[in-house]
Amino acid sequence: MEDTLKRLNIFVLEDDPDISHFLNLFLSDYFNKVTVKTDNRFNYSDFDNIDIFLLDIEIPFDSGYEVCKRIKTIYPNKPVVFLTAHSQLDDKIKGLELGDDFIPKPFEPLELIARLKNLLKDRYGDFVYLDELIVDKRAHVILDSVTRTKIPLSETENKIFFYLYDNMNIRLSREQIINHVWGVEGHHGQTNSLNVYINSLRNKVDIEGKLIQTIYGYGYKLSDLKE
Known part of the structure; x- marks a missing residue:
């Protein structure tokens, strides 16, 4: 899985500058390419090369839930993970219904990687x-x-x-x-x-x-x- 992971690309949507900077550096050690955005100023048509999405819920000009819905409409088989401070049960249920996993903040970086690997192994493990x-x-x-x-x-x-x-x-x-x-x-x-x-x-x-x-x-x- 390590070799496969280094060939995959991840898209991160996170508006907190410190967290987005950390995720960019940290995930770059594991993935082929890390794309980080802080708001909804991106084109969904550019996601052909993205293999997994990591989304915050509260972002400027939009909601991570709505972003997830659009992604799943275009790319139903690509995994989406929510990484958010919204940790109420209703948020978790909604996140898991729309996406593929839900990780509350604060988070352990190595746990995040482990959960991303599990999703990717399930989705791309036979690639x-x-x-x-x-x-x-x-x-x-x-x-x-x-x-x-x-x-x-x-x-x-x-x-x-x-x-x-x-x-x-x-x-x-x-x-x-x-x-x-x-x-x-x-x-x-x-x-x-x-x-x-x-x-x-x-x-x-x-x-x-x-x-x-x-x-x-x-x-x-x-x-x-x-x-």
Whole structure:
């Protein structure tokens, strides 16, 4: 999780200058990028690269609750954590209903990190970085590692990629791949189809041709680029 955490980006909304400064310095030791704002002067469209949000409730010109609602509308699967001096039961319940965790101030920094890690592990724990891709093993989804956006694959392309992925660095024959994707009964006449799908898959996830390697006269192999 430590290696994954250093690849993730966090957005902090905190109007107290001392706390915001501390969080910026402290979280920078754990995350790839820390973005700190003290009010609502930001664009929600800029959050594609953000992986987790840490929000105060009382901020100038807005409410952390309203910010959370907008974030969840656009990015329903991205975790939101409230870090706030509002510690009444009603506040906690509302925060947990809207977001994913609620941490009252004053807070212990190491506890904050532990709770962020738990959320991220649950949400991103099955993510694997593969060259310029993020592979979500649980959901069978591939993301662009820069934009964090989903790369659209057809059902057949998805089956081929994850069959290669599940057999990383293993040479798979064309017959093995065809049998897995189309079944033994659909084997005949699918060689050309496989070639077409491999080319389409490369255009989407492997433009430079480093990941999906052709084993001439045999089949294909997905490489982790470490060999």
